[in-house]
Amino acid sequence: MIFKLAWRNIWRNKRRTIVVMLSIIVSVAVLLLVDTLSVGMMKQMLDNQINIHISHIQIHKKGFKDDKTVKNYIPDDLKVEKAIMEIEEIKFYSKRVITYGMINSAYNSSAVIIVGIQPDKEKFITIISNSISRGKYLENKGEILLSEKLAQKLNVEVGDKVVLMVSDVDGNISTELFRVVGLYESPHSEFDKINAYITIEDAQKILKLDGKVIEFALIVKDQKYVNHIKEKLEQKLGDLYEVLTYADVAPFIRIMLDMYYQMIWIYYFIFGVAVCFGIVNIMLMSVFERVREFGVLKAIGMKNKNIFLLIMTESFIIGVLGTIIGLALGFAFYIPLSKSGVDLGFFAKSLAWFGTGRIIYPVLTNFTLALVSLTMPFMSLIGAIYPAVKSIKLEPVEAIKHI
Amino acid sequence: MTIIKTENLTKIYSDGKVEVVALRDVNLEIMQGEFVVVAGPSGSGKTTLLNQIGGLDKPTEGRVYLEGKDITQMKKDELAELRLRKIGFIFQTYNLIPVLTVSENVELPLVLLGIPERQRKEQVMEVLNLLDISELANKKPNEISGGQQQRVAIARAIITRPSIILADEPTAHLDSKTGGMLIDVMIKMNREKGITFIICSHDPQVIQKAGRLIRLRDGMIEDDKKIW
Structure with a gap:
């Protein structure tokens, strides 16, 4: 009966109820879209970071993270390979040699991170092989893969020659000539500016590493268990070794995720408080309009807790x-957008800087669904407390006399 | 058996500057099954007396006993429980809940008592039949006449089989024919169900049918006469 009474009461003043309900509907739909879009952006940023270079887990010699010099090569790569092979949850791995150097063309030069890769194995670790915009992917010794951005800076095209200059393992300057076989373009503009790929054999030769590697990059079967696999390794x-997850390698991702959570709480708070005040307003009006009725209900024996419950239920x-x-409306937008993506072309430059790509696909998590579903009912309850307290404070004699 | 007893019942309203004595040392004893009409001019303290007896308001001094229990010392929720189980109210302006149908209005006190739905429906139909308003069961209060609304209010008041029904000017907004019929209904309830009625009124046709007539003036009992 309390529910029946509450239900009919809220439709006494249809326009008022619909107006406040509209504010909830719009808030829920907007929160759903903003939150799923933010999650999508974070996920894409994280996925891109992992897929462009970082991978799920990296293994180095202890100390490489803080001192990325060639001297910190992996002392026993066979031992690392054996450990990797023993862990079933690891899907792919690839060896890398990484160093800093200079790249020179006939027209210009640039600082560069030289990544020596196993071309066939690297295909399963990163998306570079799929990001070739011109020319072909790396196959043989003497070949180099540059980004479109770097090629533009150096003013080189596919087929042109460039010279790499590095400091080898003994600290001597070493140079080598390479032919540009392909150009790539990843979703991360900052990454593209400084990374060039050669074969691991060339890298070992130029650095005089004698078959040694600097990094193992791993892809696991399920990203959720990455910390567990790290512990196993x-x-x-x-x-003697450092095992780093993508979160260890790129701490800014964690910072971005933390920032997202803080921002999203602020969004929910702002919308929630706005709705809460709307509820306080209409429920107070509703209580003041029904003072006499509450007096009657009290006179016939309705206890204060039931009157409180009635207002809260409404x-x-x-x-x-x-x-x-609001969820239905939000989903009406979310479902098609999760397939087509949202083209944020006007932010393309800054999005490329963050490494997200210009098309963002909204992603709905259980956390978002729970938060967006519970916020407004919760805030409605909070907003009804004051009017409900007002209603139970009414004295029946005074209330019945109220006109 | 004494159902209501007041001892030196006094109510003084004060706004800080002016004091108005609404009731002064009222000593009253009402027996079970009586049909009492409290008459008197406006401002004589009729409604105040009814509010004190019904536990809707606290006296400034004195005591009210309902079936031997001092209700002036009870807390708000205890009073609500008491009103629910022992007292039925009929108001001048009917005061039905507009969003509920006639049968739901009558059913409401039973819901508050926690009576199972089937039993509630049976009791409601019985009372609606008794008051000859069963055909109005599914109508909303604004769809029926004033006289019919007051019958519904009576049905709501008697549904819990209270010991006593308090009615405050129940015929004030009704024409004399409807008012007369309504008083007859109340007398019928009094005789058939043995429910005690205390009715405040200055309507001559109500006063004429009183079983016991108490006249109030300036918050004091001027006259108390048993008629039948």
């Missing part, structure tokens, strides 16, 4: 109903 490899119904319709 650490146990097997011991103190507000909760508005919150729940608004949320359901």
Whole structure:
């Protein structure tokens, strides 16, 4: 009966209820879209970071993270390979040699990160092989793969020659001539500016590493268990090695994720408070309009807790109903957008800087669904407390006299 | 058996500057099954007396006993429980809940008592039949006449089988024919169900049918006469 009474009461003043419900509907739909879009952006940024270079797990000699010099090569790569092979959850791995150097063309020069890769194996680790915009992917010794951006800076085309200059393992300057076989373009503009790929054999030769490698890049079967796999590897490899997950390698991703959570709470707070004040307003009006009725209900024996419950139920119904319709509206936009993506072309430059790509695909997580579903009903309850307290404070004698 | 007893019942309203004595040392004893009409001019304290007896308001001094229990010392929720189980109210302006149908209005006190739905429906139909308003069961209060609304209010008041029904000017907004019929209905309830009625009124046709007539003036009992 309380529910029936509450339900009919909220439709006494249809226009008022619909107006406040509309504010909930719009808030829920907007929150759903903003949140899923933010999650999508974060996910794409993270995925791109992993897929362009970082991979899920990297293994180095201990100390490489803080001192990225060639001297910190992996002392026993066979031991690392054996440990990797023993862990079933690891899907792919590839060896790399990484160093800093200069790249020179006939027209210009630039600082560069030289990544020596195993071309066939690297295909399963990163998306570079799929990001070739001109020419072909790396296959043989003597070949180099540059980004479109770097090629533009150096003023070179596919087929042109460039010279790499590095400091080898003994600290001597070493140079080598390479032919540009392909140009790539990844979603991450900052990454593109400084990375050039050669074969691992060439890298070992130019750095005089004598077959040694600097990094193992791993892709695991399930990203969720990355920390668990890291622990397993650490146990097997011991103190001489550092095992880093993508979160360890790129701490700014974690910072971005933290920032997202803080921002999203602020969004929910702002919308929630706005709705809360709307609810306080209409419920107060509703209580003041029904003072006499509350007096009658009290006179016939309705206890204060039931009157309190009645007001809370009325507000909760508005919150729940608004949320359901808001979710339906939000999903009407979310479902097609999750397939087509949202083209944020006008932000393309800054998005490329973050490494997200210009098309963002919204992603709905259980966390978002729970948060967006619960916020407005919760805020409706919060907003109804004051009017409900007002209603139970009414004295029946005074209330019945009220006109 | 004494159902209501007041001892030196006094109510003084004060706004800080002016004090108005609404009731002064009212000593009253009402027996079960009586049909009492409290009459008196406006401002004589009729409604105040009814509010004190019904536990809607606290006296400034004195005591009210309902079936031997002092209700002036009870807390708000205890009073609500008491009103629900022992007292039925009929108001001048009917005061039905506009969003509920006639049968739902009558059913409401039973819901508050926690009576199972089937039993509630049976009791509601019985009372609606008794008051000859069963055909109005699914109508909303604004769809029926004033006289019919007051019958519904009576049905709501008697549904819990209270010991006592308090009615405040129940015929004030009704024409004399409807008002007369309504008083007859109340007398019928009094005789058939043994419910005690205390009716405040200055309507001559109500006063004429009183079983016991108490006249108030300036918050004091001027006259108390048993008629039948």
